[in-house]
Amino acid sequence: MTPTVMDLFLGFLGLGMIGFGGVLPLAHRLVVEKKHWLNEAEFTDLLGLCQFLPGGNILNLAVAIGMKFHGPRGAMASLFAIIAAPSAVVIALGSIYTRFNGPHLQHMFAGLAAAAAGLLISTALKIAVPIRRKPIAILIACLFFVAIAVLRLPLLPTMAVLIPLSMAVTWRAAR
Incomplete structure (x- = not known):
């Protein structure tokens, strides 16, 4: 299924809003399992290329998927969408962290890091399927x-x- 530029924008905007701090597992779910924009092998190949390129893997992946379907317009829509919400959240969290830094906040971040590690391992196993x-x-x-x-x-x-x-x-x- 070929997504429209608006589909790309809304998909990556949603991804950026819910996938704070490790969106690769969620990107796989969106692009391969939910929207069927790419199959497993295409996703794995594209991710391999994006990991080789400089910059953030997920940003490279958003640009590559947008470019694949709609050229520069799709790439810009995907890139802007995936960074818009996290940028606003980082600014807000930075302000909160500066004001309320303490042990409870540090424990919360440690828990979030553990959850992100689990999601990353799960995605690595899914990505390994095409090469099994x-x-x-x-x-x-x-x-x-x-x-x-x-x-x-x-x-x-x-x-x-x-x-x-x-x-x-x-x-x-x-x-």
Whole structure:
């Protein structure tokens, strides 16, 4: 289903309003499961590209989806929509935090961080579905995880090594 520019704007506006502090799981639900703008494989491919680009993944994803369907107009509508509400909320929360900072507020933020981590893990599992029958892709993903999360290697050098390796192995397997 091809969304209109208004569909993109309203979808990403809603996403920006409800998905404060980690919208990737909600973006997946909106774009793939609810609106069917992209299928699982398209979402995974587009997210991979957006993670490689500089900037916020979700902002890149909003721009890429808007661009895919309506060019620059769709990209601008999606980008503006996803940042409008969070920008207003951040300004309001900053004012409140400055005035009322204390242990209760810090505990609340710790709880929110735990919930966001759970949503991120859930989305990672959903995104992994398209590669579940591709052992080479799983191996490369595991190498990335070990390099970044376990060995704590810097992101850019890790990508500089593993992306060409991934491309070469995938190209060879396709032949």
